Amino acid sequence: MRKLPIDESLSYIEQYPISQYFSFDIVPFIHVYEFDKGEFIFHEHSIPDYLYYMVEGKAKLYITHKNGKISLIDFITAPTFMGEMELLNAERYSKGIQTLSKSVCFAISIQEVKEKLLADPVFLKMLCLFLSHKATTATAKYTQNQAYSLENRLASFILLSSDQQFYKEKHTEVCDYLGVSYRHLLFVLAQFSEAGYITKQNRGYVLTNRPELEKLAAEITY
Amino acid sequence: MRKLPIDESLSYIEQYPISQYFSFDIVPFIHVYEFDKGEFIFHEHSIPDYLYYMVEGKAKLYITHKNGKISLIDFITAPTFMGEMELLNAERYSKGIQTLSKSVCFAISIQEVKEKLLADPVFLKMLCLFLSHKATTATAKYTQNQAYSLENRLASFILLSSDQQFYKEKHTEVCDYLGVSYRHLLFVLAQFSEAGYITKQNRGYVLTNRPELEKLAAEITY
DNA sequence: ACAATAATGTGAGAAATCTCATATTTTACT
């Protein structure tokens, strides 16, 4: 993590407007940080000092269980806030957030502006919408996880995350995200290959029978 | 559902203060309704007209999947808000809410006060805290559901939901809540009986070996 | 009080998913 020099910082602040979320001038309170790929924005069980607004990059939000299993709660993509729950103090200790690519974040010192933020209707309204949306998608994901087998969920995930008929997510992340073992993920992936729905190529898979994948995914959607 | 007469309504409003959550006088906008046990407060996929504040009673929040499985997302107990996500319009269609006991709710017409609410910092701050707390507990529940077997989760649930060493939740609800089949719930319950951790009695179970249940539950807690 | 409906309970077999062991390939680091 490194703090960007003034001129670069200002350029980011100009490029990614954040003022709309506040009814007072937030710019004086912003520090711009850059995180390398793989760096932690929040360590698990830490007490965050900053509310972040990620403007570039990708990260994963996860928790580690006592038995060693990891639940990848969400893939986080810019633009988004991070640490808002901790700001609210509803949850004192943070979950973990680790970047998946080089990321740029606006950091706002909680200590400096907590009071102002929690009395700012513009910020609070945005935050309500954000939290509500986050809760809705999380609930959808988790209830589906327990109502459908991996076959359906993986088909759905492949369709959502593939880019131009090409799927290349990391197995190690996907199994934590879908809540199954690495072994089982590979097993179902092999089934899909076997059935000709996908075909291994280089470091990923080409979708070779999209309609069938869509049929499997459609069993979930309501 | 029936609307309570003026005098009863006022008595409830007096007994359960709600003004603290608003910076304007909300009382003129409140209608007091009573729901019988088993009545629906929201039908699934409906568009709510009211934001509710439940002051007495218990209900369950659930969704039905395409394959017929039901996910019981949460047991709702007074006092709490309902329909707040729909008010925010983050989610246009509601999930289902059905009461588990006779319940009394304050109903606030969305159409009448939406504008005012979404600009009210007192209300918005409370709502942020509420949503954040809800998201935190839901995430904890769901990630644990996929990281631990029913043995651990059920032990934990029995300890949490039993009253004075006596467990008497409905199996049909519990299996939807814990995300397993009815059959499997009964199977693990039988295991616990077999091992002497619980003992069937009348319409429920007596906890006959709390320490062992606690040991199982402790595998989860972090 | 009686029928209808919901909840409880159990067996048997199958499917989904897990654990563990181990080998190979890729990626990251110095």
Next chain:
DNA sequence: AGTAAAATATGAGATTTCTCACATTATTGT
């Protein structure tokens, strides 16, 4: 370039959980 660490891959066997079928109480409405 060389080594350590991470990611990929696969087999075998065990566990967990599911489906379905069916029987037996409770509960509810009229």
